[in-house]
Amino acid sequence: MDETKCYLAVDGGNSKTEYRLLNASGAVIAACRGGASNHETLPGGFGGAADVLISEISDLLAAQGYALSHVSDAVMGLAGADYDEQARALQNALGARGLSRCFVCNDGYLGVMVGIENGIGICYSAGSGVTCAGMNAEGARAQFGGIGTLSGDIGGGFDIAAFVYRSVYQHLFFGKTYTTLKDAYFTLFDVRTPEAFLASAARMQNEESARQLIGLFFTAMETGDELALRYAALAASHAADCIIAVSDTLLLKPTVHVALSGSIMTAVAPPTFRRMIEYELFRRKGKYFSLHVNDRPPVDGAVRWVRLRNHLPEVFL
CATH class of the missing domain: 3.30.420.40 (ATPase, nucleotide binding domain)
Structure with missing residues (x-):
């Protein structure tokens, strides 16, 4: 197993954003809470939201010895991603900033x-x-x-x-x-x-x-x-x-x-x-x-989803 791989689960909202970092086996190894990440209320729109997300994700990764290039997949439920076009715009903005593989949807699906x-x-x-x-x-x-x-x-x-x-x-x-x-x-x-x-x-x-x-x-x-x-x-x-x-x-x-x-x-x-x-x-x-x-918490839905997408065990005792 490639232990340099990791996964992300994110629940982004109007007032706060919850992050979970999973290792190559799918176990949650770190968590943090950041600020608002809704592109509709942040300066800079999609790009501004992506900047906030990438900054906070990078800090979470660095604390555990990872970088953006180690993220094998991410599930991100984001408030404000109300249409497919908005989700794609956010996904593209995140990709342009180094998060090359991620799935973005409205946070309601979590x-x-x-x-x-x-x-x-x-x-x-x-x-x-x-x-x-x-x-x-x-x-x-x-x-x-x-x-x-x-x-x-x-x-x-x-x-x-x-x-x-x-x-x-x-x-x-x-x-x-x-x-x-x-x-x-x-x-x-x-x-x-x-x-x-x-x-x-x-x-x-x-x-x-x-x-x-x-x-x-x-x-x-x-x-x-x-x-x-x-x-x-x-x-x-x-x-x-x-x-x-x-x-x-x-x-x-x-x-x-x-x-x-x-x-x-x-x-x-x-x-x-x-x-x-x-x-x-x-x-x-x-x-x-x-x-x-x-x-x-909805972020647990993102954790479950990223495990399902990558055929990882769903339960860790």
């Missing part, structure tokens, strides 16, 4: 590989945004959602935080329906006047503040707030739209396994929200889908 035992099914992911990806037994892939307002995405963290602020704003200044989110928002941020509320919009740029607003939203939903329940129903309906579209495109037959992933689904949303998605799917398709929450 959830299928890690969240479904046989790798056949669908992953609906809600984190900062939402996306839905699936694979069938023939290896065909399909993805819907993931491009924000252009695809009507709702239910991601950014959108939920904006909904909370918007609901309070419209009540205060347009006389729209009262929401308990108003009192909760004022208490959380010690806001006392409408003018102070307007100024608090700057908090939307703060990640911790956004997380707090997401928590407020789900508390309001659980306690029966009309606006929060209405939004949750729309988000559940959009999730069902995406899941059914992926299933129909891939001609998946029941029972279709659906893994729910991302920080909203795994750490924030109460079981009530998952049941809303289940109900919406049942209402339209009957007992066609089986949903479960996947709490394993």
Whole structure:
């Protein structure tokens, strides 16, 4: 066995990127976390994202005595790679910088590989945004959602935080329906006047503040707030739209396994929200889908995938 060979597994997102280094036998020997790697939000687009990825990969490799030339294969699930053209552009940019053999796909597909035992099914992911990806037994892939307002995405963290602020704003200044989110928002941020509320919009740029607003939203939903329940129903309906579209495109037959992933689904949303998605799917398709929450990190899906691509053992004790 050529011990100079190594493999990479990468999960690149909007706020962080997870890296795993595998040796020639397929065992994970090193891991690190880097910064954001989404080409849509980084300066320089595809090239800028490739520069970030190559820099962090090179550091990981060097720490273990490897170089880019030793990488035999890499599986990279990257946020922002929403179309084949984008994935190819990222792959070409990485290749031009020395990573000659790699497979780039949307990070949503990693959830299928890690969240479904046989790798056949669908992953609906809600984190900062939402996306839905699936694979069938023939290896065909399909993805819907993931491009924000252009695809009507709702239910991601950014959108939920904006909904909370918007609901309070419209009540205060347009006389729209009262929401308990108003009192909760004022208490959380010690806001006392409408003018102070307007100024608090700057908090939307703060990640911790956004997380707090997401928590407020789900508390309001659980306690029966009309606006929060209405939004949750729309988000559940959009999730069902995406899941059914992926299933129909891939001609998946029941029972279709659906893994729910991302920080909203795994750490924030109460079981009530998952049941809303289940109900919406049942209402339209009957007992066609089986949903479960996947709490394993998506990068483990990249690890599994690179092992499968290179006929390496899947389990290491």
